[in-house]
Amino acid sequence: MTRLWGIVLNWIAVGLAEDIPVGTVVPRRVDGLDLAIWRSGLGRFHAWDDRCPHRGMRLSHGFVRGEVLACVYHGWQYNLDGACDYIPAHPDLTPPKTICANTYVCETRNQALWVALGTVNGDVPDIGDRIPIRSLDISCGAPAIARYFDHPQDPLIVLRGKYDLAIALQPSTSRSCFAHVFAGAGQDKKIVSRYVEKLRDELEAA
Numbered sequence: 001m002t003r004l005w006g007i008v009l010n011w012i013a014v015g016l017a018e019d020i021p022v023g024t025v026v027p028r029r030v031d032g033l034d035l036a037i038w039r040s041g042l043g044r045f046h047a048w049d050d051r052c053p054h055r056g057m058r059l060s061h062g063f064v065r066g067e068v069l070a071c072v073y074h075g076w077q078y079n080l081d082g083a084c085d086y087i088p089a090h091p092d093l094t095p096p097k098t099i100c101a102n103t104y105v106c107e108t109r110n111q112a113l114w115v116a117l118g119t120v121n122g123d124v125p126d127i128g129d130r131i132p133i134r135s136l137d138i139s140c141g142a143p144a145i146a147r148y149f150d151h152p153q154d155p156l157i158v159l160r161g162k163y164d165l166a167i168a169l170q171p172s173t174s175r176s177c178f179a180h181v182f183a184g185a186g187q188d189k190k191i192v193s194r195y196v197e198k199l200r201d202e203l204e205a206a
């Protein structure tokens with residue numbers, strides 16, 4: 001469960017769908033919690049604790065094989081429910097159901113990737129028909145960024161100034177966050193990308 005501004009956040013943005021190709025796994029941090037985000041061979045997204053139930057190796061170091069995620073250390077394989085269904089050293093063994101990765105609800109909407117760390121409550125945030133631009137690492141806490149843009153309690157910031165932007169904040173730690181940026185259709189991606197770099201520099205200076 002993630003709390004910011006004294007409220008529980010239902011959905012946290014963890015990236016752009018296009019940045020996680022089919023068959024890959026990447027690490028993400030949300031409010032100090034390490035996640036492994038992976039995309040199965042059929043293109044489905046999953047968010048799990050980045051910790052193998054066997055001996056704690058990071059699952060984000062593992063590899064995707066079709067619809068399973070395999071740990072890089074001893075090769076234990078976990079199915080879409082997070083349950084271990086194959087142990088290479090004991091190929092004839094049916095692993096106990098208790099061996100299971102900790103999983104979270106993970107959804108995509110308009111090319112944005114969202115995770116619910118607690119009980120799902122409410123719809124995935126809507127960024128409209130904006131298109132993905134990029135993700136930026138910002139050395140600044142999410143609450144300070146939201147205040148800067150006068151969205152004091154909102155992890156989804158919509159700006160309609162020079163450019164039409166939606167910025168979904170992913171608080172990584174108390175002093176840093178990722179900003180996943182989307183822009184209205186028809187805007188030049190390179191120009192908008194440079195503009196948000198300038199915004200980042202201003203935020204970090206402030």
Ligand code: FES
Binds near residue numbers: 052053054057073
């Ligand atoms: S630590 Fe993951 S399989 Fe052993």
